[in-house]
Amino acid sequence: MGSFERKIAKFWEIFIEYDGYKRVLTGLQNTLYIAIVGLAIGIVIGTIIAIIEVIPKYKKLPRVLNGICKFYVALFRGSPVVVQLLVFYYVVFPLLGLNIPAVNVCVLVFGLNSAAYVSEIMRGGIMSVDSGQMEAARAVGLSYGVSMLKVIVPQAVKNILPTLGNEFIALIKETSVVSFVGAADLYVAFNYIGTNSYEFMVPYLVMALIYIVLVAIIAFLVKIMERSLRKSDRRN
């Protein structure tokens, strides 16, 4: 057991004295930043896609837009997020002549990626709202778009909040691949500590613990939210 204590001591040394903790904090910050802003982007784009998908398709424009959305969703659900990350970082942005920090590329890619998933969740949420709500809004003379944004989407969002919480958790776990394009997340921080202490057991163990605690906290918040929603939801 003496060797394990030595490993902890070694880890602690790098962690405190060689500023390992600063890197861990930066990594944690990046992880949360990518997940939170990514989810926000995903919700906005995902909602737009979901609305386009549920618009009645009598006219040509909605049909064309719907085709585009279908293609988008198929594209982003049909390939691993790591691949998307690499393609955007090493292909798309260089071709566009843009030089964007890795973290921001990650935010964008995770946003675009989660939009594909959120659109499916949101579409389910919109369809779960009673059709009488849309009819009543149209009957007082509100346009389809206004009815959607003021009456349907708020109710849909309420119905899917817990599912969105789970999407957030999934996103946090998925961000562990951002080091593929050089963004400094938790893995990068603990890898630094491991490399400098020539020992990887303790750093990766601590990293695992941080992820587990992070996810547990968010899952707990989602649960509380779910419960308070159910309490306020007294409709028949």
Next chain:
Amino acid sequence: MIDVIDLKKHFGEFQALKGITTTIHEGEKVAVIGPSGSGKSTFLRCLNCLEDPTSGDIVFDGVNIADFKVDINIHRRKMGMVFQQFNLFNNKTVIENIMMAPLYIKKQELRSLKLKNFFIKITNIFTKNKKNLYEIDKAKSQIVEEVRENALRLLKRIGLEDKADVYPSTLSGGQKQRIAIVRALAMNPKVILFDEPTSALDPEMVGEVLDLIKQLADEGMTLVIVTHEMGFAREVATRVIFMDEGMIVEENTPEEIFTNPQNPRTKAFLSKVL
């Protein structure tokens, strides 16, 4: 006020309305009766184009609103609608339910006036003969206040002003339906369409809703009511339309329809429900 001319509605192969022609005059109270599946709701929902007619015209105040090119939203504002299932907005409080459409529309008007003024100001910089700006007599806060006052007045009218800030889920069916009716009233409609307004209510709440509709009738509001309440139709309606299999089979005063029906199908229907 509403001229319905050879209105037809298909749902795929099925023909729900087979050519309806009738006129709803100002001040009339029209009751629509008939067996289940006869097309009463479809007819009513075509009147404000909640269902798009397959063919035929709906001429409301001189405008054929069945035409795809008209902006239906503008005309719907003058036609209130009350549903069997109330359909109050679940995500809005009672007063927000009543205020939402009037407030949105008035704010929209204000926005478009401001936008027009903005462009006039810009063109005025470059032209000699200056155009006048549109007059904006009300600020946004004033509009909100007016709409709120009107909503409170309507709530007071039905004795539910203490429910202004609660959500619909906490109300009884009768309360919900009366709020749905004043929500329609808040738009100052020229006509209100009712689709079986009391069919989803517990028996003890039917009276309060019918009383409110009766008040509107007495005040001269134009009403079209699809109903199974024959007693109510007889008392309040000025005309009764009997529909069967997507057609108007017979229409007449309630006296004539209920005491002296002409068509055998009307007779058969009434003998079942009376």
